[in-house]
Amino acid sequence: MARPKLTTSPNRRHQILEQAAGLFKTNGFNATTMRQLAEQTGMEAASLYNHISSKEELLREICFSVANDFNAHLLQLEADDSCSSRKMEAIIRFHIHMLLTKYNDVYVSNRDWKHLKEPWLTNFLNQRKQYENRLAAIIQQGIDAGKFKPVHPHVAVLTILSAVRSIEYWQRSKKAISSKQIADDLVMMLLKGLEQ
Amino acid sequence: MARPKLTTSPNRRHQILEQAAGLFKTNGFNATTMRQLAEQTGMEAASLYNHISSKEELLREICFSVANDFNAHLLQLEADDSCSSRKMEAIIRFHIHMLLTKYNDVYVSNRDWKHLKEPWLTNFLNQRKQYENRLAAIIQQGIDAGKFKPVHPHVAVLTILSAVRSIEYWQRSKKAISSKQIADDLVMMLLKGLEQ
DNA sequence: GCACAAAACTAACGCTTGTTAGTTAATGAA
DNA sequence: TTCATTAACTAACAAGCGTTAGTTTTGTGC
Structure with a gap:
């Protein structure tokens, strides 16, 4: 029955958000791709969707x-x-x-x-x-x-x-x-x- | 031997440029598509390339x-x-x-x-x-x-x-x-x- | 060590993009 | 008329996009 896990999850999400802000600033929102963001956070693009919804x-x-x-x-x-x-x-x-x-x-x-x-x-x-x-x-x-x-x-x-x-x-x-x-x-x- | 034509060509090009500026302003450069620009100027996207190079x-x-x-x-x-x-x-x-x-x-x-x-x-x-x-x-x-x-x-x-x-x-x-x-x-x- | 959820992966889909290739109708000079 | 040029068309390509589906790995509580 789904016990809370308390892994590094919230940190990970926050880290994604920070990297995203940096990329958005440098390249603009549209020109920033999920694959770029994934590379910066050290995972595959699809994996990002375990932490964010869009x-x-x-x-x-x-x-x-x-x-x-x-x-x-x-x-x-x-x-x-x-x-x-x-x-x-x-x-x-x-x-x-x-x-x-x-x-x-x-x-x-x-x-x-x-x-x-x-x-x-x-x-x-x-x-x-x-x-x-x-x-x-x-x-x-x-x-x-x-x-x-x-x-x-x-x-x-x-x-x-x-x-x-x-x-x-x-x-x-x-x-x-x-x-x-x-x-x-x-x-x-x-x-x-x-x-x- | 390629005589100059003096058709409406330069006007057409200028008209494309004006419409482009309007679309770029409203939607931004990246978000403006050549198909949008074509629609505004009354032709197909590919036809634009008779007047401009990119x-x-x-x-x-x-x-x-x-x-x-x-x-x-x-x-x-x-x-x-x-x-x-x-x-x-x-x-x-x-x-x-x-x-x-x-x-x-x-x-x-x-x-x-x-x-x-x-x-x-x-x-x-x-x-x-x-x-x-x-x-x-x-x-x-x-x-x-x-x-x-x-x-x-x-x-x-x-x-x-x-x-x-x-x-x-x-x-x-x-x-x-x-x-x-x-x-x-x-x-x-x-x-x-x-x-x- | 077992169960289970979180979090990673691979693969692919459906769509849009700028641009090119090849073709066709109109125009005007010779 | 003839013929080259312009400017439109249709069709398609190659690349990139955000996102989804399905699967495997990882880590923790019992």
């Missing part, structure tokens, strides 16, 4: 893991009573932190979410839209308080989120400039502007 | 056409003797203008250049790196003149280029906010910052 499931776990992290952080920040400026700085720094610590996952989630299947695709997009709306609300509060320039809040949100993604380019050659320097420059530029 | 050739023409436009504009701007701030604003506005007027091409070039084959891939990357270096030089001049904050110029370049790509998200639903408003907000945020 290729898309791997992508799904990556995307929603990242989405959950961002949602959790924002939820915690919204409860805070600091001013809009500090909140926006915290958000920018958290995005940078996520890109630095979970580079593969965030990169794949940013680029390959289109390959999610329904109903998860719709769910993912709804979560993202909600996230952007909540950021826009924070910016609107800053504008109302006279702390931010009267730009359209949604434009500001997308500008900031796009700008933060420039970190993706630095992750590869992060020797030349320190992560802290990049993060500080980014926060400065986005909040105070490039001009003196 | 699928990648279509991508190549798109990418290098965009690269040429950006290079030409920068070359012209460098000859100008306006200050660094005006130059950077002109660059930002030109990127926005390109995204608005050649949306499909710029979008595809930004995302799908990875699928170029050698030696064009290397050539494309070299051109892009050179372009970024020339932008960084302009920013460095601004810093030296005390007009820009002393951020690392390459960080500033990538931040600005990434931020400008947020326009991609607006192109779809451009009814809510006017293009001019978005462009002005973007220039303001990047040069003067979000904070008042």
